[in-house]
Amino acid sequence: MRLLILFLLFSTIGTCLAQPTRPADYGLKAFSIQHKKLGTINFYVSATGIDSVKPLLIALDGSGHFPLTTLVQLKKHMLVYNSFDNDILQLADKFHIVLISKPGVQFCDTVVIDADSVKAGEVAEHMKPPAEYVKRASLYWRSEAASAVINYLYKKIPVNKQKVIVYGYSEGGQVVPRLAAINKKITHCASIVGAGLNQFYDWITKERVAAAKGEISLQEAQRRIDSLMLVFADIYKHPTATDKEWEGHAYQRWGSYCKDIPLESLTKLTIPIFMAVGSNDTNSPIYGLDYVPLEFLRLGKQNLTYKVYPTDHFFNEVKPSAGKEEVISHKHEMIEDLLKWLGQ
Template sequence: MSKTFYVLAFLSICTFSVSAQVFPKGMFEDYELSASKLGDFSIHVSKPTAKGPRPLLIYLDGSGNYPIQFKTKSGRYSTSIALDIAKYAKDYYIVLISKPGIPFSDSLRYSESGRAFYLGNKTYKERYSLDWRAGTAAEAINFLVRELPVDQKKIIVMGYSEGSQVAPRVAVLNKKVTHVVCFVGNALNQLYDFILEARLEADRGTISAEEGQRRVDSLYLEYEKIYAKPLSVDETWYGETYLKWSSFTKTTPLENMLQLGIPILYVAGGKDNHQNIMDMDYARLEFLRKGKKNLTYKVYPNANHYFQESSTVDGKVKKTDRIDEVHQFAFDWLNSK
């Protein structure tokens, strides 16, 4: 399998990075929680600007072991959180959850080639899974409903990219959840996307049919290894443990969505270069087939994985960032439900 294919496929699971958003000191109240089978974990809750009950919103970022806020080589801060927290914190308790063993804020490291990375640790390696991410979010909801004046008519789980895969699972685990919002996350088995991309490249003529088949055969060999040792944290594929891969594919996001009767918003980019929209399209079809009416499926036809759109004006490529518009659409939807 070609190195280029591996790089492109890996991007489909990488974390979102927003360089413009910096969290001021004192913006969050930090809590250290613990639960059996999950261990210790850290949650960060936006401080209210006024008194009184307000809805609770758990925001789940994408994959990877980066801190929520990280310092780059230039000295600037970036974040894995796409949502403009300050804009919505006046009306919601917004909750972020650090990955296992990862601090809220830290500096990135850089390889000799200039590639940014963050050092792994034993805690992350041993715990990172769908069960951990969904379980900690479910536990955080239970804790915060006891701790804060939460308006329990609206307890929302909102996920971006890999977080989108986690969000419906949280609602399955915790019946207090009233709404689910999923941005650009697969509906089917995450590993299927790698197969789909190989087939599409062969169909486009980017690679030969023979090369496409070799890639697919190679992928199935890797998947066989993963499912033969689904709990292994010592063996890895794409830098993540077999535990991570097997847990995220034990149930699909679509299977979890179909268990829910609460409102679900599912948002896709028609030109998503990381998450193939054909995988996402299937969710709408399956809801129709089963006669379920609680899914709203919204597609931005010209948007990529980050809801950026490209157009050519006078021979120059212009990029339009629509991520804030997309989030506002989600909040307008929430207000209508």
């Protein structure tokens, strides 16, 4: 999965005076764990039916240091953006939905931009990562923190222990294979536009594909790949460094996600696995993901459901129509496939 600014993955735009900026505004109840190794873990559980027995669904969002909710103050109005999957939150009548903040990141933050309008990337540029986030951000923190949350809620709320589901989108889709491998309470693993092979491999294939399409020469592709290999070598040499960064993330982030490969964790699992991928996704290219079902065939494993949609990273299909581009969303189709897989 190529790392881009994805915190606006699921955006809710509001221009009214009362903006939804608190957990309660989304029907969520706030919890916190003080963990000796991981520090403070802030998480939120859907309040609807919290005292009823329901399956547990841990929803992990994508990459970056962004709050679950961001309030953007422009010159004449305000916008609210969410990093979490609102479609999953709408399933609170069926599941205990759980959202987890990144380390050192509050539920909501405010960004003031002196402009009449704003693009997604511009919002991200105005948000500096908290020191606590830089210190802790890694595959290990996210998977271990989510595991701690599951163990905590297992005791605190009535959970249908036959269905403890981890659902990860984008970077979250890279986290859930390891999470499912370390916590045996988990019964179902859903990786949505995540990754299969080493994340660095996506950067290499990008250059090879560009050369194959004639966008750059073969020599230029090799030059770029050689340059990438030098960066990768330096990251592997300093895998826990937080004072060095590449593509907007500390080496520690890259060093963790590119050491534990999703495929290695996925093939160890015996629980049902659901993977949803987009064949036109440039953020999480399908080339490395297609290797997962092939490997499951080689190993004779039959616990993988692998769904491919003709879409980008956000489950949008773009079709030419009357000289224009028509955007067709397949998001609800993916959610329906997920629910069918879960037997809901």
